[in-house]
Amino acid sequence: MKFFYKLTLILILLSFLACSKKDKEVILIKEQNLDLQMIEAYKEGLSYLKKQDAIAAAKKFNEAELLFPQSEWASKASLMAAYSFYIDGYNNDSISQLTQFIKTYPKDKKLAYANYLLAMSHYSKIVDEKKDLGPLIKSKKRFEYIVKTYPESDFALDSRFKLDLIHETLASKEMYIAKHYIKKQKWIAAINRLRYIVDEYQTTIFVEEALHRLVEVHYKMGLEEEAKKYASLLGYNYTSSNWYEESYKIFNKKYKNPYKKIEKNKKLSTLDKIQSILD
Numbered sequence: 001m002k003f004f005y006k007l008t009l010i011l012i013l014l015s016f017l018a019c020s021k022k023d024k025e026v027i028l029i030k031e032q033n034l035d036l037q038m039i040e041a042y043k044e045g046l047s048y049l050k051k052q053d054a055i056a057a058a059k060k061f062n063e064a065e066l067l068f069p070q071s072e073w074a075s076k077a078s079l080m081a082a083y084s085f086y087i088d089g090y091n092n093d094s095i096s097q098l099t100q101f102i103k104t105y106p107k108d109k110k111l112a113y114a115n116y117l118l119a120m121s122h123y124s125k126i127v128d129e130k131k132d133l134g135p136l137i138k139s140k141k142r143f144e145y146i147v148k149t150y151p152e153s154d155f156a157l158d159s160r161f162k163l164d165l166i167h168e169t170l171a172s173k174e175m176y177i178a179k180h181y182i183k184k185q186k187w188i189a190a191i192n193r194l195r196y197i198v199d200e201y202q203t204t205i206f207v208e209e210a211l212h213r214l215v216e217v218h219y220k221m222g223l224e225e226e227a228k229k230y231a232s233l234l235g236y237n238y239t240s241s242n243w244y245e246e247s248y249k250i251f252n253k254k255y256k257n258p259y260k261k262i263e264k265n266k267k268l269s270t271l272d273k274i275q276s277i278l279d
Contacts (some may be wrong), residue, residue, distance in 0.1 A: 038068040042077055045084070054088030057081075058097075075105045079114060086121055094121040112146065116155040119143045123162060126169075133173065140166045164203070171201035178213060187221050208234065212243035219250050227251075 045060035061081035065074045078101045085094035098118040102111065119142035125135035143159040143166070150156050174197050181190035194217070197210035211234040218227035231247045238244050 035068055035071065038064045038071060038073060038077075041067060042073060042080075045077070045080060049080075049084055054084040054090070058084035058090075058093070075101070075108045075110070078104070079110055079117075082114070082117060086117060086124070089124070091121045091125045094118075112150040112153050112155050115142060115146050115149070116159065119146060119159065119162070123166075133170075136166060136169060140170075167201055168204050168206070171197055171204040171206040174201070175206050175209060178210070182213065182217060187217055190217055208238050208241045208243040211238075212247045215247040215250060 041060050041064035045057045045064060048054075048057035048060060058081040061077045061084060064077035065081070068074060078097065082094050082097035082101060085091075085097060095118060098114055098121065101108075101114050102118070105111070108114070119139050122135050122139035122142060126139070127135075140163065143163050146153075146159040147156045147163070174193050178190050178193035178197070181187075181193065191214065194210045194214050197204075197206055198214070201207060211230050214230040215227045215234065218224075218230065227250070231244075231251070234241065234244050234247055
């Protein structure tokens, strides 16, 4: 009886091991098939990309990611889908894809590139900054994040350049609004905008004009001492600026730049010399 019991137990164990082995083989075959399907879908995506069919390419890359999400190729496929959307101008789709990528693969090696591409997708949506500042602000935040998080990367270098351009654009927006207030003689509102340019956008080309407009507005308001203060600030930092000359004219209507006269005489004397040679 004991022998029969032991024999039965051994047969059950052998049966279980056999089933377990078959299950593993089935799983392995299934994974191999999925892997092959995923690679095939990825290759098709690359093929469509070369043919400049970005939508079809993105579809295939997304298919590759879904087929085998545990594979190391899944994150690559997701990023390629985002890139496909981006190069064809589908910025909203690119933004959506990249946002999901960053959430799904927070430790991926290409995270710096994903953030840069996300910033560029927002940046590419800028059409008219005077009407819609949304894409400008979003791209600015993302570029700042890249500079802070990946300061030594090539993406940080270009991000700094893009931030300079964004600052110029934002300053131009502030100047546009300030001029509108000046035209409507809303002096306080104009002064607030101009001061904001001076405080926040000191490295832009608009700071010189902002200082001049502050001279102009305060003079019109009868605040001559305040106007002189801004004129002095403009003169101290930008003596050779045309805006400084314009500010000087506010206090001295008959002012003429002596350097321009010298330059004019130099040009005339050069022309005279050429004429004498020709004669």
